[in-house]
Amino acid sequence: MKVLNVVGARPNFMKVAPIVEAMKRRDTEFAPLVVHTGQHYDAQMSDAFFRDLGLPEPDVYLNVGSGSHAVQTAAVMQSFEPVVIEEKPDWVLVVGDVNSTLACALVCAKLNIKVAHVEAGLRSRDRTMPEEINRLLTDQLSDLLLTPSIDADENLRAEGIPGERIRFVGNVMIDSLFSQLERAEKSTVREDLGLAGKDYAALTLHRPSNVDNASTFSRILDALEQIGNRLPIIFPVHPRTRARLKEFGFADSIEQTKNLRLIEPLGYLDFLRLYSGARLVLTDSGGIQEETTALGIPCLTLRENTERPITVEMGTNTIVGTNTERITQAAFATLDTPMDKGSARIPPLWDGHTADRILDALLEGMREGEGMRDEG
Numbered sequence: 443m444k445v446l447n448v449v450g451a452r453p454n455f456m457k458v459a460p461i462v463e464a465m466k467r468r469d470t471e472f473a474p475l476v477v478h479t480g481q482h483y484d485a486q487m488s489d490a491f492f493r494d495l496g497l498p499e500p501d502v503y504l505n506v507g508s509g510s511h512a513v514q515t516a517a518v519m520q521s522f523e524p525v526v527i528e529e530k531p532d533w534v535l536v537v538g539d540v541n542s543t544l545a546c547a548l549v550c551a552k553l554n555i556k557v558a559h560v561e562a563g564l565r566s567r568d569r570t571m572p573e574e575i576n577r578l579l580t581d582q583l584s585d586l587l588l589t590p591s592i593d594a595d596e597n598l599r600a601e602g603i604p605g606e607r608i609r610f611v612g613n614v615m616i617d618s619l620f621s622q623l624e625r626a627e628k629s630t631v632r633e634d635l636g637l638a639g640k641d642y643a644a645l646t647l648h649r650p651s652n653v654d655n656a657s658t659f660s661r662i663l664d665a666l667e668q669i670g671n672r673l674p675i676i677f678p679v680h681p682r683t684r685a686r687l688k689e690f691g692f693a694d695s696i697e698q699t700k701n702l703r704l705i706e707p708l709g710y711l712d713f714l715r716l717y718s719g720a721r722l723v724l725t726d727s728g729g730i731q732e733e734t735t736a737l738g739i740p741c742l743t744l745r746e747n748t749e750r751p752i753t754v755e756m757g758t759n760t761i762v763g764t765n766t767e768r769i770t771q772a773a774f775a776t777l778d779t780p781m782d783k784g785s786a787r788i789p790p791l792w793d794g795h796t797a798d799r800i801l802d803a804l805l806e807g808m809r810e811g812e813g814m815r816d817e818g
């Protein structure tokens with residue numbers, strides 16, 4: 443079965459790597475190709491992840507780059523369509539909720555090519571987030587909806603999607619996490635930053651709702667200044683965030699904030715090594731909410747909502763919004779509570795074997811499709 447596996451942006455790589463690896467292992471059943479749209483293109487946002495995760499070089503690189511939502515989505519569609527026509531895949535597999543995900547799903551839907559969506563069914567119910575629009579539409583267009591948690595199945599059914607299109611397979615990002623933990627121990631990032639044996643916090647921030655709005659961004663920085671009085675905060679800075687810091691004139695004051703250390707974005711293994719040793723993680727990312735839950739690291743999410751409620755219900759995640767006082771108080775409360783990684787509760791099927799369940803679902807979906815055609 444020929445499968446085109448689409449990656450575009452940083453959070454896609456760790457979801458596709460275990461799937462491609464499993465397809466290569468099961469090479470009598472699968473012939474995988476990797477298509478990189480080029481939505482993310484910097485070495486630190488893309489190449490580092492291919493290297494760290496052992497992803498093979500992309501078979502096809504579309505080189506779309508940055509742009510407004512319409513420009514970027516259209517550019518992916520225009521360059522992806524001829525690839526699908528040429529390759530005639532049995533399945534196209536898209537992951538997550540970035541612009542490349544929706545663009546490729548839409549191309550396939552129009553060409554009547556089967557699309558499987560990994561990480562289907564997550565909903566923040568906040569349509570000001572571009573990712574929420576991408577999730578809603580990708581799920582409507584996909585033939586097979588592979589969900590990471592049961593809440594996602596419920597969301598899809600509530601939107602009228604028939605149960606036979608939905609498969610609960612678990613969280614494939616956790617396959618990458620568990621399989622790379624040992625390799626990440628070789629990273630010297632903690633030593634390089636002088637953190638070995640010390641308490642520190644790790645921070646990531648890149649949501650447009652946080653960093654494209656000067657007053658929200660400034661409220662968060664005020665909280666970081668106070669938290670910095672208790673422990674060092676390590677902040678690998680996303681290119682979007684770096685640009686806004688400069689544009690809003692925050693760069694100088696942030697450089698002077700005690701204990702807040704800005705560094706370049708890290709690769710997968712270095713970042714895993716960094717957050718897995720943190721006393722506290724502050725983030726507006728989706729994936730990091732899940733990774734901290736899997737490892738039992740306290741996580742404060744600097745957003746008003748999450749599309750990953752299981753990380754709050756079962757895991758270590760707390761939604762704290764962007765109010766200075768609320769963030770600071772939650773951080774201090776966390777630091778005042780002894781850490782107990784052993785009590786981490788890992789959600790069902792976040793077990794490191796999701797990729798194989800995805801492959802089984804693709805095979806089954808293909809057989810069902812053939813059956814339907816025979817009957818027709």
Ligand code: UD1
Nearest residue numbers: 451452453481482483484487508509540541572573681682
């Ligand atoms: C995208 C995803 C978001 C994901 C994030 C992870 C969408 C709608 N958003 O947001 O869901 O959480 O990736 O990083 O798809 N840039 C570079 N180098 C790069 C890539 C981007 O400098 O390799 C800069 C460009 O100035 C670009 C900006 O970052 O305009 C934003 O990039 P873009 O891909 O549009 O969105 P992200 O904010 O990265």
